[in-house]
Amino acid sequence: MILLDGKKTASNIKDEIALKVKSLKNKGKKVPHLAAIIVGNDGASLTYVNAKVKDCKQVGFDSTLIKLSKEITEQELLSEIDKLNKNNDIDGFIVQLPLPKHINEQNVIMAIHPDKDVDGFHPTNVGKMALNLPTFISATPFGILELLGRYKVKTEGKHVVVIGRSHIVGSPMSILLSQKRTVGNSTVTLTHSRTKNLKEITLQADIIVAALGIPEFLTADMVKDNVTVIDVGITRVDDTTKKNGYRLAGDVKFDEVSKKCAFITPVPGGVGPMTRAMLLKNTLLARINKE
Numbered sequence: 694m695i696l697l698d699g700k701k702t703a704s705n706i707k708d709e710i711a712l713k714v715k716s717l718k719n720k721g722k723k724v725p726h727l728a729a730i731i732v733g734n735d736g737a738s739l740t741y742v743n744a745k746v747k748d749c750k751q752v753g754f755d756s757t758l759i760k761l762s763k764e765i766t767e768q769e770l771l772s773e774i775d776k777l778n779k780n781n782d783i784d785g786f787i788v789q790l791p792l793p794k795h796i797n798e799q800n801v802i803m804a805i806h807p808d809k810d811v812d813g814f815h816p817t818n819v820g821k822m823a824l825n826l827p828t829f830i831s832a833t834p835f836g837i838l839e840l841l842g843r844y845k846v847k848t849e850g851k852h853v854v855v856i857g858r859s860h861i862v863g864s865p866m867s868i869l870l871s872q873k874r875t876v877g878n879s880t881v882t883l884t885h886s887r888t889k890n891l892k893e894i895t896l897q898a899d900i901i902v903a904a905l906g907i908p909e910f911l912t913a914d915m916v917k918d919n920v921t922v923i924d925v926g927i928t929r930v931d932d933t934t935k936k937n938g939y940r941l942a943g944d945v946k947f948d949e950v951s952k953k954c955a956f957i958t959p960v961p962g963g964v965g966p967m968t969r970a971m972l973l974k975n976t977l978l979a980r981i982n983k984e
């Protein structure tokens with residue numbers, strides 16, 4: 694079994710990006726500037742956004758964190774977005790999801806200018822991604838492609854089973870891996886909560902992408918030998934033995950599944966760091982696109 698080390702790979706990618714930033718600087722050009730909006734005080738979301746800001750510093754990007762009250766109205770949030778759209782110094786920005794229930798997520802995503810949508814969530818960018826045109830590919834699926842590519846995991850002609858049909862991971866992942874691209878050319882089955890006989894399907898998989906958000910859902914009896922498993926899950930599970938009171942659990946029962954794997958991502962240290970690295974990659978792209 695080979696561990697797909699997202700932490701190490703992301704660190705390599707960040708080194709590559711830092712070199713590109715240096716070269717921009719040496720040419721007297723502007724460095725990339727990422728902004729992030731966070732609404733409310735959700736602990737996990739704050740952790741993620743702070744990590745994204747820290748990553749920016751690490752590679753030499755400028756960053757701006759905008760913290761807004763959970764009571765903010767949708768209109769007020771849309772006007773903050775409009776400011777970022779118009780601010781020429783900001784190359785790309787994200788609005789951390791999920792948002793409070795009184796705010797319509799789709800309205801918010803649609804308000805972000807596609808050229809600054811480094812999350813790749815705007816319909817224009819999702820459409821370009823689906824057509825295999827150059828665009829911002831959302832960070833988690835992009836990170837998974839990169840991880841598979843760097844470890845030379847063969848995808849061509851392989852049967853990939855994606856579990857979960859979220860707009861952020863499952864749906865784009867299934868589209869991307871089915872496309873004619875270096876990491877792609879797979880036969881993809883997209884499964885979800887209404888899928889019948891899921892185990893029959895996962896047992897046929899050469900590669901499984903588990904992105905349903907149910908801790909330790911995928912068990913050893915659901916996979917064949919030599920499978921490759923990508924675990925996107927990252928749920929906080931109560932754990933009184935930990936100082937902070939929780940542990941991070943993936944969607945895969947790692948201890949038993951890993952014994953049957955050719956390749957597998959750990960949680961933490963697998964997909965998560967790759968997601969963060971690819972957001973930086975998209976922000977660099979946003980900057981370069983403006984040159």
Ligand code: GUN
Nearest residue numbers: 787788789790791812832
């Ligand atoms: N919430 C969970 N994942 C993401 C992500 O990739 N981007 C944003 N904006 N919010 C998220």
